[in-house]
Amino acid sequence: MSNQNDTEKPSGKQEYNITVYTENQIGLLNRIAIIFTRRKINIHSLNTSPSEIESIHRFNIVVHETEDVVRKLSRQIEKQVEVLKVYFNTNEDVIWQELALYKVPTDIIAEKASVERLLRENGARAVVIRKDYTVFETTGHREETDALIKILQPFGLIEFVRSARVAIIKDSDGFNRKLREFEKAEPGEEVAENEYLNNGQKIFTM
C-alpha cells in the first residue's frame, strides 16, 4: 500500500487513513486514543461504527504524519488484545467522504438566493425545510464541504456540523474472509500477512 506511493515525499508528512477492525469492547476507544496522545499526535478525524460484520467495529482514524510514524502507530494499535487488524492508507488509496449539515434561515435563503440553485451547484440536498430554518446536507471532501460554508455564510448560516471521515480502501476484499481465519485457533497466512513479504501485492498490512 503506502510503499507503492513513492510519488509522495518519502519522509514528508501527509494524511493517512488508519482503518482498525476491533471487537466491540468498552474502553477500547481509550486504549487506541492513548497510543496517539502518548506520542503527542493529533487525531484529525475519528469515526467508529459497526462494520459489515456483526459484532466487529470499524475505526477510521485520520492523522497527518510520516509513513514511518504511521506504521509504528498501526503496529501498536494492532498489538491491542481486542484489535483484529489495522490497515493504513494514503488518501490516494481510499475513497473517502465526510458528511456536513448546514442550518440557515429559510426566509433569507428563499429571498436572496435560489435554494434550488444552491442545491444543484453544491450537490446538496435539503433535509428539513421549516418556516424558520432549512437544513442542507452535503457529502464530499473537506474542500467541498468548506466551500458551501463560504457560500452560505452571507445568508446567515446559523449552525454547521461535519462528520468524521469515512473511507473505503480501494484494494480491499472486506473483512469477512479474514474474520473466519481469525476464528480458527491456528490461523493461516492470511492473518499473518505482513509488509515485508507482501510487497508484491497491491495491499499489505503489518
Next chain:
Amino acid sequence: METEQKELSNPAEVETIEVSGSVALLEALITEGTDVIFGYPGGAIMPIYDALYDYKEKLNHILVRHEQGGIHAGQGFARTSGKVGVVFATSGPGATNLVTGLADAMIDSTPLVCITGQVFAHLLGTDAFQETDVINITTPVTKWNYQITDATEIPEIISKAFYIARSGRPGPVLIDITKNAQIQKFDYSGYTPCNHIRSYRPKPLIRKEYIIQAAELINQAKKPFIIWGQGVILGEAEQEFKAFVEKSGIPSAWTILGAGAIPTDHPLNVGMLGMHGNYGPNVLTNECDVLIAIGMRFDDRVTGRLDKYAKQAKVIHLDIDPSEIDKNVQTTVPVWGDCKETIPALTDLIKQKEHKEWLQKFRDFDQNEIEAVIHNELHPTSGELTMGEVIHQLNVLTKGEAVIVTDVGQHQMVACRYAKLNSTRSNITSGGLGTMGFALPAAIGAKFGAPNRTVVAIIGDGGFQMTLQELGTIMQSGIDVKILILNNRFLGMVRQWQELFNEHRYSFVDIASPDFVAVAAAYGIKGRSISERSDITTALQEMLNNKGSFLLEVMVTKENNVFPMVPQGCSVSEIRLK
C-alpha cells in the same frame, strides 16, 4: 465448607453449583495453578477476603505493607518462577498504589494478574468512598484490563486474564471487580482455561523466508555479533539459545534483563551491553557486520545515540512482538515469532563455525577494561570499600548460584556487571522503568518463586528507604531474604551525573539514613554493618549462613563512579573508561 471446596476445585465433578463471585474467583486462581497471592485488604475487596478465609490451606496469601510492595513481590515471583504473579488490592488508593508496579511489569514484560476491588456497580461514577477510575488510570500500563460488574463474567474473564498475561509477550493484566459482583451468587459450572481469543495473536506466524535469509546472512558474516535480551528467558529458550550460540561460534552480549540466560562464564558470553556495560560489546557493536538481536528491544540505554548505532551492520531481529521490529533500529531481516521456535530453525540452517580472531578482539577490549576499571573495582587494596569488591566476594561465596535481586542506581549497575550467574532467572531487576524501591519487595516474591535458592537483594541506601516497610512482610511471613545494602550515603547515580555533567553541583543527592541494622532489629531481623575490608568475607558468610533473613550494610566509598559509561547522547563506541 471444607468439603464443598474440594468438590469445587475439581471442575470436572461439578455440574452447576451456586457460588459467590468471590468463590468463583478463588477457584479460578487455584485452577490456574496459583499458590501464592501478594495482597492487602480493604473495603471494596472485603467479600473476596472473606472467601479467602476459607481457602487459607490452598492459597497462601502474603500480607504486604503497601500495595506497591505487593505488586513488586508479584513481579519477583513471576520472574524467578516463570509463573503468573497474582496480586490483590482494594479500590481507590489500593489500586492506584499498584500503578508503579504495573508500569514496571509492562515495560519489563512480566506476567501478572492483579485483582482490584471496586465500589458497587450502582455507585460507579458517583465519587463514592475509595472510588477511582482504575480501568482508565491503568490502561496505558496494562497489557489488558477489564471491569467485572456481574459475577457470571468472572470465570471467563479470569481465564482470559491469565491467558493474556502469560502468552506471547507477557505483561500485566488488571481485573477490577465491583463489590456487588464479588457478593453476587450465580450458577457456577466450573472453570475452563482460555487458549484462544480471536482478536489476539500471541505470536506471529513464523515465515520460513526470514529464517533462510537470516541464516544466509549469518553464514556469510565475518564479524557477527549476538545481542540477547529477556525474550530468551521469557520464551524459555535458554537451551535452544545456547545451542545456537555454540554452533555459530558468535560472541554474544546481553542486556541487563537477559543476564544469566547463558552462564556468565560461558566462553562466548562477552558481557553486558549498554550505558554501563562492558567495553568490548559497546565498541564492537559499531564494528560487527551482522548484528543478531534476540528478544531485546533496543532500549536507548543499550543503543546510545541511535543515528550512530551499528550503522555498518546488517541487522537480524528476532522478536515475538511485531511492533518491536523497526521501532528503534532498522532491521534487515525481521524474524517474527517465538524464539523457542525460531532459534532452533535458525540453528539448523547455520554452519558450525568459530570466530577466533573476532572473539579475541572482545577479549582484548576486556583486557583494557580490566586494567582501567575492573581490577581497581574488584581488588582494591587500600582506601574505602568499593561496591565491586563486595559483589566479587559474594560471587566467591555463592559460587554464582544465588538469585540476585537489585534495586536501581549505581549498585544495580555494579551488581549486573559483576555478579556471577550460573543459571537463568537469577537476575531480577527493574530494567525498563528503573523503579527505586523495587528490590526489597521483589526479593520477597523471588524467594516464594524459587524457595530452594538463596535470594540476595542488593540495594542502595536511597532505594531501601523507599520500600523498607516490607521488612514487616519479611518478619510476618518468615521468608528468608538476604539484604545487602551498599551504602554510599548519596543518591549515587544522580550524584555521578551531577559530578560528570553538572560541574559537581550536588543538588539534593546527599541522603541521610537511619541506623539500618537497628531498623532491621526492630523487625526482628538480624543485621550487621561493616566498613572494613577485612570484614567483607566474614560478614557475607554470616549473612549467607544465617537461618532466616539477614541485613548486611556495607559502608562503601562515597564518591565512586560507575565506569565504563556511554554518556547520554553519545554513540556506544564513544564509551568512556574514566
